[in-house]
Amino acid sequence: MNLVFTEKHTENVGLSIGVTRQLYSGQSEFQLIEVFESEDFGRFLALDGFMMLTEKDEFIYHEMIVHVPMAVHPNPRNILIIGGGDGGAVRELCRYKSVEHIDLVEIDEQVVQVCKEHLPTVASDLDDSRVKIHYEDGLRYIRRFTDYYDLIIVDSTDPFGPGEGLFTKEFYGNCNKALKEDGILSNQHESPFYPLDASAVRQIHKRVITSFPLCRVYQAHIPTYPSGHWLFGFSSKKYHPVKDLDCQKWEELGLKTRYYNTKLHKASFALPTYVEELIREVE
Numbered sequence: 001m002n003l004v005f006t007e008k009h010t011e012n013v014g015l016s017i018g019v020t021r022q023l024y025s026g027q028s029e030f031q032l033i034e035v036f037e038s039e040d041f042g043r044f045l046a047l048d049g050f051m052m053l054t055e056k057d058e059f060i061y062h063e064m065i066v067h068v069p070m071a072v073h074p075n076p077r078n079i080l081i082i083g084g085g086d087g088g089a090v091r092e093l094c095r096y097k098s099v100e101h102i103d104l105v106e107i108d109e110q111v112v113q114v115c116k117e118h119l120p121t122v123a124s125d126l127d128d129s130r131v132k133i134h135y136e137d138g139l140r141y142i143r144r145f146t147d148y149y150d151l152i153i154v155d156s157t158d159p160f161g162p163g164e165g166l167f168t169k170e171f172y173g174n175c176n177k178a179l180k181e182d183g184i185l186s187n188q189h190e191s192p193f194y195p196l197d198a199s200a201v202r203q204i205h206k207r208v209i210t211s212f213p214l215c216r217v218y219q220a221h222i223p224t225y226p227s228g229h230w231l232f233g234f235s236s237k238k239y240h241p242v243k244d245l246d247c248q249k250w251e252e253l254g255l256k257t258r259y260y261n262t263k264l265h266k267a268s269f270a271l272p273t274y275v276e277e278l279i280r281e282v283e
Contacts, residue, residue, distance in 0.1 A: 005036055005044075007051050009226040010194050015051070017041055017224075023118050028110035035118040041224065043119055045086060047111070053086055057223050058122055061188075062088035063260040064220045064268070065232055069151055069186040070096060071250040071265060072239050076150040077101070080178070082138035084155030085111035087123030094125040095255055102131045103149075105142075109135040139171050145178035152179060154187035172211040176237070185235040189217055192275045193227035201231060206282040208235055216241050217279055218268040220259070231275070242266050 003019040017038050024035040034046045042055030053061065066089050070076055077100040081089050085106035093099055104126075106112055112133065115123040125131065134141060138156075152175050175185050189204055191197040209215045212235035222230045234241045247262040271279075 005038075005046070005051075007046075007049065010196070013194070015224060015226075017044070024114055026110065026114070028108050030108045033108075033110055033114050035114060044224075045115065045119060051224055053088065053119075053122065054224050055119070055121060058086075058088055059257075060220055060222050060259045061225075061230070062092050062122075063257050064218070065089060065153055065155060065186055065188060066092035067250075067255075067257065067260040068218065068232070068234060068241065068265055068268070069153070069184040071246070071262065072234075072236075072241055072244050073151055073182070073184050074246070076184075078149050079103070079151045079153070080105065080142075080149045081153045081155055082142070084153065086115045086119060087112070087126040089153055089155045090128070090131055091122065091125045094128045094130065096253070099130060102128075103134060104131060105134045105136060105138045107135070107137050139168070139174075142171065142174040142178050147178075147180050149179050150183055152183070152185045154185065156188060169207045169210060172208050172235075176211045179237065182238040183236070184239060185212065185233070187233045187235075189231035189233040191226045191230055192278050193229050197226055198278055201278060202282050204233070205279045208233055209283060211235070213237060214240060216269055217271060217275070219271060219275070220268065234269075242269055 004016050005019050006014045006016040008014045019036045019038050021037050023037055026033050031048045035043060037043050044054035045052045077098060079093060079099060080103045082105045084104060085108060090102060090104055093102055112126065116126060190200040192201050215233065215235045218232050218234060220230050221228055245262065245265060250262055
């Protein structure tokens with residue numbers, strides 16, 4: 001099969017990947033779900049034509065959204081993931097013996113089932129006994145809780161479609177309420193490079209900073225994401241992402257990672273000038 005999958009990043013720029021075969025295509029109640037196989041990036045998941053992850057570089061995203069807050073919080077035991085139906089964030093969290101319970105809230109059950117079948121290296125720990133999956137809207141779910149979670153990870157899609165409600169001021173306010181007094185929120189913060197994406201970065205940051213006393217942005221390089229430059233948010237009621245990082249404690253866990261390390265952790269919060277200016281506009 002000689003096919004090419006192309007995702008448009010702007011009207012004039014896109015990413016194209018040669019596809020050897022299509023493993024799955026199905027329309028759920030919420031979105032078109034597709035899984036392809038390629039020579040260079042392995043299997044990859046697309047939702048409504050937008051690439052969510054590839055086997056080749058998904059570890060970068062999932063390690064950075066999980067290990068950064070986990071290395072800062074001194075004792076994260078009860079954790080909530082909103083989105084993340086592919087299972088990558090769950091997989092990284094399950095490597096910590098100290099984690100007692102993980103609630104995964106995914107609106108689209110079909111995404112979970114497809115990833116279990118076609119992306120088993122990503123969805124490998126979704127059946128862990130510590131994981132409970134809730135198939136419902138994350139905005140509605142989070143309203144029920146007060147002073148309950150140590151860490152909330154917002155592993156959402158882009159700020160439109162099924163994930164649109166996870167980018168509102170109300171949502172971040174409810175996340176603050178659901179976190180314990182020393183709780184941490186980590187979230188995907190979009191890309192700062194192209195104008196439309198940069199606008200989303202400003203919008204997200206503006207809404208997060210109204211709900212948390214301490215908000216910082218950090219970055220990673222993810223080849224298949226728009227421009228390859230991706231941002232994450234670290235928001236906390238108490239802990240600073242660099243000053244409160246205990247490098248020795250995390251390194252003594254002996255977790256083998258492919259992207260994250262404590263030196264990179266510190267460096268990831270040193271942002272390019274244009275990104276600093278971008279988020280300063282709304283602070």
